[in-house]
Structure formats: C-alpha cells, structure tokens
Amino acid sequence: MVTADPPDDPSDGASTLRAVSSTDTAKPRVAAVEGWFTLEDPPHLLGTKCSACGTYFFPREDDWCRRPGCGSTDLVEVELSRTGKIWSYTDAQYQPPTPYVSPHEEFGSFAQAAVELAEEQLIVMGQVVEGVGVADLTTGQEVELVIEPLFEDDEAVHLVWKWKPVAS
Amino acid sequence: MSRDVVVAGVGMHPWGKWGRNFVEYGRAAVADALEDSGLDWRDVEFVSGADTIRNGYPGFIAGATFAQAMGWTGVPVASSYAACASGATAMSVARDRIRAGACEIALVVGADTTPKGFFKPVEGADRFTDPDWLRFRLLGATNPTYFALYARRRMDLYGATDEDFAQVKVKNAKHGLANPRARYRKEVTIEEVLASPMVADPLRLLEICATSDGGAAVILMSLDEAERRGVADSLKVAAISTVTPTYPNTVLDLPEFATDSAAVSAAPELPYRAAISAAAYEEAGVGPDDIDLAEVYDLSTALELDWVESLGLCKEGEAEQLVRAGETSIGGRIPVNTSGGLSSFGEAIPAQALAQVCELTWQLRGQAGDRQVDGARVGITANQGLFGHGSSVILTR
Numbered sequence: 001m002v003t004a005d006p007p008d009d010p011s012d013g014a015s016t017l018r019a020v021s022s023t024d025t026a027k028p029r030v031a032a033v034e035g036w037f038t039l040e041d042p043p044h045l046l047g048t049k050c051s052a053c054g055t056y057f058f059p060r061e062d063d064w065c066r067r068p069g070c071g072s073t074d075l076v077e078v079e080l081s082r083t084g085k086i087w088s089y090t091d092a093q094y095q096p097p098t099p100y101v102s103p104h105e106e107f108g109s110f111a112q113a114a115v116e117l118a119e120e121q122l123i124v125m126g127q128v129v130e131g132v133g134v135a136d137l138t139t140g141q142e143v144e145l146v147i148e149p150l151f152e153d154d155e156a157v158h159l160v161w162k163w164k165p166v167a168s
Numbered sequence: 169m170s171r172d173v174v175v176a177g178v179g180m181h182p183w184g185k186w187g188r189n190f191v192e193y194g195r196a197a198v199a200d201a202l203e204d205s206g207l208d209w210r211d212v213e214f215v216s217g218a219d220t221i222r223n224g225y226p227g228f229i230a231g232a233t234f235a236q237a238m239g240w241t242g243v244p245v246a247s248s249y250a251a252c253a254s255g256a257t258a259m260s261v262a263r264d265r266i267r268a269g270a271c272e273i274a275l276v277v278g279a280d281t282t283p284k285g286f287f288k289p290v291e292g293a294d295r296f297t298d299p300d301w302l303r304f305r306l307l308g309a310t311n312p313t314y315f316a317l318y319a320r321r322r323m324d325l326y327g328a329t330d331e332d333f334a335q336v337k338v339k340n341a342k343h344g345l346a347n348p349r350a351r352y353r354k355e356v357t358i359e360e361v362l363a364s365p366m367v368a369d370p371l372r373l374l375e376i377c378a379t380s381d382g383g384a385a386v387i388l389m390s391l392d393e394a395e396r397r398g399v400a401d402s403l404k405v406a407a408i409s410t411v412t413p414t415y416p417n418t419v420l421d422l423p424e425f426a427t428d429s430a431a432v433s434a435a436p437e438l439p440y441r442a443a444i445s446a447a448a449y450e451e452a453g454v455g456p457d458d459i460d461l462a463e464v465y466d467l468s469t470a471l472e473l474d475w476v477e478s479l480g481l482c483k484e485g486e487a488e489q490l491v492r493a494g495e496t497s498i499g500g501r502i503p504v505n506t507s508g509g510l511s512s513f514g515e516a517i518p519a520q521a522l523a524q525v526c527e528l529t530w531q532l533r534g535q536a537g538d539r540q541v542d543g544a545r546v547g548i549t550a551n552q553g554l555f556g557h558g559s560s561v562i563l564t565r
C-alpha cells in the first residue's frame with residue numbers, strides 16, 4: 001500500500017500544561033509573543049509603517065525599511081486593519097509538531113486563514129477561532145481580529161490573535 | 169566569454185527510510201557518479217556540498233564531510249544551504265568555479281536522513297525571532313498548511329476538484345513504477361487517494377509528500393575537459409537560476425506569516441515562482457515551447473499544478489486540463505515528473521534538486537528505460553526553498 005509517513009503523535013512532555021479554562025481568572029493573561037498585537041478590546045495587530053515611503057510591515061520591521069531603494073530607518077508602529085477578506089483557508093487535522101502547544105489536553109482540529117487587509121495591501125495568516133471549521137469558511141468572506149488563548153502553562157494563559165467570521 | 173559546463177556523470181542512492189548516517193547515502197551516490205563519468209575520486213578538483221540541517225554539525229559542512237568521507241585529498245570545498253534549493257545552489261557554486269577557470273572537474277553532492285512525520289524546526293530553545301519557529305508556535309502552521317492554502321485557491325479560482333489533485337498522484341505513482349530508485353513503486357487509484365485521511369483541508373495524506381532518506385551526486389566538467397576525456401553523452405548546463413523574490417512578494421510563501429505590502433509598490437510583473445524559471449529560460453535562451461520534460465516540486469499534488477503554470481507550460485488556470493488530458497504523463501505533450509516526483513520519492517531536502525538533475529540527465533541521454541520520453545533534448549527542473557531560494561536548472565543535449 002502506498003503511504004506517506006503519518007504525522008508524529010502529539011506528545012511533548014506536556015506535564016505542566018492543562019486545558020485552558022475560561023473561568024480561571026487567577027492567572028495572568030499575556031500575549032504569546034510581544035509586540036505583535038494589542039490585548040485591548042477590540043484588539044489590533046501591530047505592524048510598522050515606513051515614515052519615508054509609507055509601506056507596511058507585518059511582522060513588524062523596526063530598524064530598516066525593506067523596500068529596495070528606501071532604506072529608511074524611521075519606522076513607526078501602527079495598528080493594522082481589524083477586518084479583512086479571506087484569501088484562502090485550511091485546517092490542521094493532526095497536531096502540529098513542537099513548538100506548537102495544544103490549548104487542550106486532547107488535540108482538536110482547528111482552522112487557519114490567510115486574510116487580505118485592504119488598506120495595508122498585505123495578507124496575514126492566523127488561526128481561526130475555536131468552533132469554526134473549514135465547512136464554515138469561504139474565500140472572500142469577511143473576518144475580524146479577536147484574541148483567544150493559545151495555550152496555558154503554570155505561569156500564564158498565553159494569548160494569540162485569531163480570525164473570526166464577521167456576523168452577517 | 170563563459171566556458172560551457174556539462175554534466176558528465178550522475179549517481180543516486182535509492183530513496184527510502186532507514187535512519188542511517190546520511191553520509192552513507194551521499195557516498196554511495198558519489199561512487200556511482202564517479203563511475204558514471206569514468207573518474208577516480210582523486211580526479212575531483214572541487215567539492216560542492218548541499219547541507220542537511222537536521223543531522224548535526226557534519227550536515228552544516230557537507231562539502232568537507234563528503235570530502236573526508238571519500239578520503240582527504242586537499243580538494244577545495246564549499247557548503248551550501250538553501251532549503252529545498254540547496255542542490256541547485258551547490259551546483260551553481262561548482263559551475264561558476266569551472267566557468268571561472270579555477271577547476272575543470274567538480275563534484276556536487278547532497279544527502280539526508282529524515283525524521284518521521286512533519287518537518288519541524290531545528291531543535292533548541294525558544295526562538296521568538298525565528299519566523300520558522302514562530303509559525304509552529306503561533307499558527308500551528310506546518311508545511312502542508314501552506315500547500316493546502318494554495319490548493320484551496322486553485323479550487324476557488326479555477327474550479328479544481330479533489331479528483332484533479334488526486335490524478336496528479338495517480339500519474340506520478342505510475343511514473344514511479346518505472347523508477348528503480350523511487351521509494352514508493354506502486355500504482356494508486358483516485359479512490360485510494362481520496363480515501364486517505366485529510367491532513368490539511370483539502371489535502372489528504374497521499375497528496376502530501378513524505379520525508380525521506382536519500383543521496384544524489386552530479387559530476388560537472390568544463391566542456392573542454394569532457395571532450396579531452398572522451399565523455400560520451402555529456403549534457404550542457406544551459407542555466408541555473410537561484411533568484412530571490414522581488415519586493416513586494418505578494419504571494420504568501422512558506423514559512424512566512426504575511427506577504428509584503430503592495431500599498432506603495434506594485435507587485436512585480438512576474439510572481440516569484442514564475443520568476444525562478446523565467447531567469448533560467450532567459451539564461452538558456454529557450455522558452456516553455458522548447459521544453460521536452462520538466463521535474464517540478466510536487467510537495468503536494470496541487471502544487472505540481474501551480475508549478476506547471478509557473479513554468480509557462482500552460483496558461484494560468486489550465487494545468488488541471490493538462491492533467492485530465494494526460495498531457496503531463498509520459499507520452500503526453502509535456503511530461504512532468506517522469507521520475508515519479510516527490511509523490512514517489514518523498515523529500516530528502518539537500519539531495520532533491522540534484523535528484524531532479526539526475527532524472528533530466530538519464531532522460532536526455534536516452535537511459536530512462538520504461539520512463540523514457542522519446543527524443544528528449546531540453547529539460548527543466550524547478551523548486552523553491554523556503555525563505556526565498558529559487559532553483560531551476562536547464563539541461564540541453
């Protein structure tokens with residue numbers, strides 16, 4: 001039988017992790033990566049914009065404008081558009097390898113979307129909120145940015161940006 | 169005026185999954201390539217290694233690793249890493265050295281031993297500045313995630329179906345049957361492909377290439393040297409493209425989080441993947457109509473269709489029609505992946521671009537047996553290494 005290798009089983013010494021509980025308010029809620037998004041309501045992705053030529057960067061570029069011929073070192077933080085249209089989407093049916101960490105003890109499949117931001121003219125990837133699968137998504141669909149837990153450990157609940165279909 | 173460089177010999181260890189030292193596979197490939205070109209190891213004047221980054225230090229210095237494995241002769245070496253493009257980059261380094269007149273005979277070699285399952289980032293501490301680490305942590309994005317995004321686009325833009333994608337696997341499995349070095353040598357039906365488990369919607373397990381062990385080697389010579397030595401059937405290296413993207417890169421590329429912004433700069437005339445082979449066509453002075461066969465990077469079934477279009481072998485959106493009509497099968501108008509492709513081999517990163525060159529070599533020499541494309545004179549390879557490494561080689565008879 002022709003087969004490809006099945007992806008690795010999920011197991012990564014996850015003894016310090018447990019299911020994320022939305023009622024656990026004792027633990028600090030922190031961004032899983034610093035400086036990429038705000039935790040306000042509503043949240044925004046944080047990118048940078050070149051003061052000289054006006055191009056945008058996400059993930060942020062703080063030191064050097066990478067538009068050839070510009071080379072400015074004057075880049076400012078900007079909040080990116082909160083909504084966009086789906087460019088494409090997929091899901092993860094197997095647990096990705098480390099350093100991915102499942103938010104729950106048992107892995108559950110989740111969707112991902114690449115979203116076009118109109119003003120910034122760039123496409124940004126993100127997970128899709130829990131409970132929304134590929135069957136609920138279409139190319140061109142409008143989505144908005146939200147924050148959800150990525151995983152939890154002894155120290156904190158680590159948060160990440162996700163895309164959520166805009167209620168029609 | 170450049171000196172012509174030719175492929176004077178090739179060698180390949182079969183692809184498989186044994187977990188042995190990668191050096192063993194590479195050395196076997198080198199031995200075969202030396203025999204194929206009628207050389208002794210001591211005739212080699214430059215070694216250009218394609219690195220593996222998952223096998224510790226010896227993998228990062230592949231040139232020296234293989235020079236030592238074959239026996240130190242004081243030969244100069246270079247080692248290249250360019251992800252999937254490593255073999256082509258290593259080949260371009262060797263070719264340029266010959267063209268510069270610094271040597272006449274060069275060995276290019278790459279080999280890998282791979283882990284089971286998904287490729288994951290190189291082991292180590294958390295790396296918040298490494299996009300390849302972060303995409304796993306923040307997005308849970310594996311390589312198939314990206315292949316699936318491109319596949320979904322083909323469905324939405326061109327009406328590609330699950331059956332279209334599965335047909336690519338069926339075609340390549342059939343080609344692989346005739347390749348003694350392929351890891352998978354069994355025909356598969358559309359039904360079997362569609363019955364395999366979904367990995368990243370819409371791509372299923374049998375549509376995503378495996379990760380494999382393997383090794384390949386190519387001997388390059390100046391044309392003068394090949395003629396002096398009476399090498400029969402040498403093939404001209406007409407082009408090697410190693411171009412990077414042009415800003416703004418507006419196609420979401422593995423393993424990035426986002427594209428460049430097109431807010432103030434227009435997207436380049438050619439998207440990146442097409443630009444890779446365009447550079448090769450221009451250097452070789454040939455066009456898509458001159459191509460007799462193509463070895464492209466079918467990391468997924470759908471991606472082969474993207475490549476066929478990027479190579480200009482048909483118009484955008486028409487690749488599915490080509491497959492349906494059998495045009496990309498052996499015997500068709502423009503055979504693609506006569507070797508069986510990654511579908512039949514799986515991927516051994518540093519060796520894979522060289523494996524593509526091996527297949528072109530056998531085809532253009534008329535040594536491809538049951539896979540033979542009649543009258544093949546011009547072949548092209550194409551792949552793309554993550555973080556912006558282009559790879560396209562054109563060989564001509």
